[in-house]
Amino acid sequence: MTDLPARGQMLDVVIVGAGVVGCATARELSRYRLNVAVCERAAEASQGGPTKANTGIVHAGYDPIPGTLMARLNVRGNAMYDQLTEDLGVHMEHHGTLVVAFSPSERGHLEELLARGRANGVPGLRILERSELMELEPNLSPEANSALFAATGGTVEPYELTLALAENAALNGVEFLFEHLVRSLEAIPGGWRVNAGERVLETRFVVNAAGLFADDVSRMAGAGDFHIHPRLGQYLLLEDRADYDVQHPVFQVPTPMGKGIVVSRTPDGNIIAGPTADDVQDKDDLATTADGLARVLAGARKSIPCLDTRQLVAEFTGARAVIVGHDDFLVEQGAPGFFNAAGIKSPGLTAAPAIAEELISLLKGAGLGTTSNPAFIPINARVPLFRECSPEQQKRMIAEDPRYGRIVCRCETVTEGDVVRAIHRPVGARTVDGLKFRTRAGMGRCQGGFCGPRILEILCRELGLDPLSVTKCGTGSEILAGRLRPKGDNDA
Numbered sequence: 019m020t021d022l023p024a025r026g027q028m029l030d031v032v033i034v035g036a037g038v039v040g041c042a043t044a045r046e047l048s049r050y051r052l053n054v055a056v057c058e059r060a061a062e063a064s065q066g067g068p069t070k071a072n073t074g075i076v077h078a079g080y081d082p083i084p085g086t087l088m089a090r091l092n093v094r095g096n097a098m099y100d101q102l103t104e105d106l107g108v109h110m111e112h113h114g115t116l117v118v119a120f121s122p123s124e125r126g127h128l129e130e131l132l133a134r135g136r137a138n139g140v141p142g143l144r145i146l147e148r149s150e151l152m153e154l155e156p157n158l159s160p161e162a163n164s165a166l167f168a169a170t171g172g173t174v175e176p177y178e179l180t181l182a183l184a185e186n187a188a189l190n191g192v193e194f195l196f197e198h199l200v201r202s203l204e205a206i207p208g209g210w211r212v213n214a215g216e217r218v219l220e221t222r223f224v225v226n227a228a229g230l231f232a233d234d235v236s237r238m239a240g241a242g243d244f245h246i247h248p249r250l251g252q253y254l255l256l257e258d259r260a261d262y263d264v265q266h267p268v269f270q271v272p273t274p275m276g277k278g279i280v281v282s283r284t285p286d287g288n289i290i291a292g293p294t295a296d297d298v299q300d301k302d303d304l305a306t307t308a309d310g311l312a313r314v315l316a317g318a319r320k321s322i323p324c325l326d327t328r329q330l331v332a333e334f335t336g337a338r339a340v341i342v343g344h345d346d347f348l349v350e351q352g353a354p355g356f357f358n359a360a361g362i363k364s365p366g367l368t369a370a371p372a373i374a375e376e377l378i379s380l381l382k383g384a385g386l387g388t389t390s391n392p393a394f395i396p397i398n399a400r401v402p403l404f405r406e407c408s409p410e411q412q413k414r415m416i417a418e419d420p421r422y423g424r425i426v427c428r429c430e431t432v433t434e435g436d437v438v439r440a441i442h443r444p445v446g447a448r449t450v451d452g453l454k455f456r457t458r459a460g461m462g463r464c465q466g467g468f469c470g471p472r473i474l475e476i477l478c479r480e481l482g483l484d485p486l487s488v489t490k491c492g493t494g495s496e497i498l499a500g501r502l503r504p505k506g507d508n509d510a
Contacts, residue, residue: 029053029221030386032212034200034235036060037069038176038367039359040227041183042374048190050388055221056184056192057214059199059231061492062452063445064180067229068366071253071304071336073280073290074176075267077365078115078168080135080143081277086346089138092365095372096170102371106182107400108174109285114142115171116155117269118162118321124271128166131272135168142169157262159323173267175285176367177455181445186398188444190391196448197492200228203238209355210239223386224356225377230301230339232360241352244344244360248301248337249276251293252310254318257329257463258287268321276338277364279317281325286458291318291325293336304335331463338363349376351384401439403457405431426476427469429462434476441480448481450474451491470497 031047033040036058047054060066076099082089103110119125128145135143146165152158154167188194198215205211209222228235233246267282276295284290292314311333319325341348341361347369348360357380359373366373382388404412404422415435416423422435440447440456447453450460450473459473460466466473474488474497489495 027220028209029055029219031055031223031225031381032057032210032219032221033225033227034212035066035227035229035232036063036180036184036194036196037067037227037229038064038180038183038370039362039373040225041180041187042370043225043227043359043377044187044192045183045190046371046374046378048187048192049391049394051391052386054187054192055219056187056194057198057200057212057219058194058196061196061449061489062447062455063184063194063196064177064455065451065491067231068336068338068362069176069180069229071334072176072251072338072364072367073253073267073282073293074173074284074367075115075280075282075365076110076172076174077368078135078143078171079138079140079365079368080117080131080166080168081272082134082138082365084134084137087349088347088365088369091347091349091369091372091376093138093140094375095365095369098371099172099174099368103174103179105397106179106186107398108179108182111173111283111285113172113266114167114169115267115269116146116151117166117168117271118151118158119164119271120159120161120320121163125164127271128164131166140168140170143167155264155266155268157264157322157324158268159321162321171267173282173285174367178285179367181456182398182400184445185443186396189398190394194445200235200238203235203356205239205353222355223381223384225359225381226352226357227359227362229362230337232339232358233341236352236358236360239353239356241356242348242358242360244348245342246339246361247342248298248303249340249363250296250298250303250310250335250337251276252306252314252335253290253292253333254311254314254327254330255332255334256289256291256325256327257331258283258289259326259329262289262322262324262326264289264322270317270321279314279321281318281322286461288331289325291315297340301337304337306333306335310335331461332465347373349373349380351380355384357381403436404433426472427457427459427462429464429468430458432457432459432469437473437476438480441477448477449489449491450477450497453477474498
């Protein structure tokens with residue numbers, strides 16, 4: 019990988035979108051001696067679309083229809099996760115998943131999923147009867163009569179994985195251009211001209227991984243007449259408690275709208291419940307509603323009746339990119355030198371590394387040179403957060419850097435040292451949300467009420483920012499509206 023060429027010089031690949039598919043593709047391309055740039059409309063990787071807010075399940079692959087691209091890439095992606103998360107220093111829980119039946123007809127559906135999974139080549143599938151099921155999940159509803167157990171299922175934090183992919187890609191030479199919305203694409207001899215933010219990039223190839231906006235980007239290139247509508251999913255996030263804890267992601271029998279309400283424990287230790295499935299028109303609509311959250315709670319309590327909303331931490335909404343009239347992933351060359359990765363709904367998180375492989379194969383077939391990058395570094399040198407360390411390790415960290423002895427976020431035990439490191443790593447945090455998703459500062463019960471001002475102060479100090487320019491999640495989300503008095507010599 020070499021440095022990004024000067025303005026006017028030709029890149030090899032421009033990727034549109036820094037979600038999990040875009041960042042996985044960027045990392046895969048960084049294995050080769052190529053000039054690659056990623057254009058992202060949001061201010062941080064993982065924050066512009068479906069990657070930001072989903073359940074974080076690594077799906078085994080029993081749900082997709084056999085013979086589809088989704089089925090193949092789901093199973094392949096699942097098989098890649100152990101090595102990928104180990105290399106990137108990402109937490110992954112290996113506990114298997116459960117699809118629970120509450121009636122004889124639903125039990126029949128489990129048999130169908132079992133047969134489908136075996137047709138897809140999924141190992142470790144079996145049906146559990148009630149006695150064994152209740153041993154695994156004692157808080158499960160007494161109405162549950164059986165479940166499909168998928169041994170290869172697991173969980174990750176989707177934003178942690180995506181940020182780690184971006185960091186590793188950047189470490190290997192990929193350039194990330196945040197708050198660079200792609201406004202137009204123009205075919206030129208030998209490639210494409212990409213107008214993104216204030217930059218005009220010329221590139222041999224374009225990869226469209228723009229999530230909810232992949233149809234808009236494809237139309238700019240004249241590369242495909244498909245339409246994406248967002249399918250909103252509302253979630254509840256709760257503190258983990260023994261009286262309603264779950265050890266496995268607990269699904270209900272899926273419907274045509276999705277995999278239904280799941281109750282799961284995240285790798286970071288919360289209980290997550292959701293999502294709903296509501297088709298809307300506005301791609302920027304991420305509102306939560308009383309009706310939607312009531313449906314989440316009712317669905318979650320069908321599986322785990324003792325779920326206690328007094329332990330609620332947050333409510334949020336994510337959006338899935340659904341192609342109208344097309345119930346599969348769309349990974350193809352849409353025009354010469356232009357490649358779509360669109361309609362990447364669930365199990366897109368699981369399939370992401372395999373989608374990246376698929377795109378590389380298509381790019382090679384179109385003439386992309388793939389000389390190995392001899393300097394490629396596959397492993398992220400992850401430094402654990404202060405709260406993850408033993409008391410002895412914490413003492414050493416404080417002795418080496420006193421900032422680790424100053425707690426910034428009490429809810430999640432995040433130190434100033436953690437925050438500063440997150441700012442200065444490759445593709446480091448530039449916003450309050452960027453720090454939240456890297457360190458969990460602001461993710462606890464007070465939702466940033468205590469640590470918010472301190473986080474803003476540290477961002478200003480470390481990046482040389484004016485306090486009025488600090489944002490929650492990019493331009494238009496400034497934290498402060500103005501000054502109450504003129505700026506003086508002692509002000510930040």
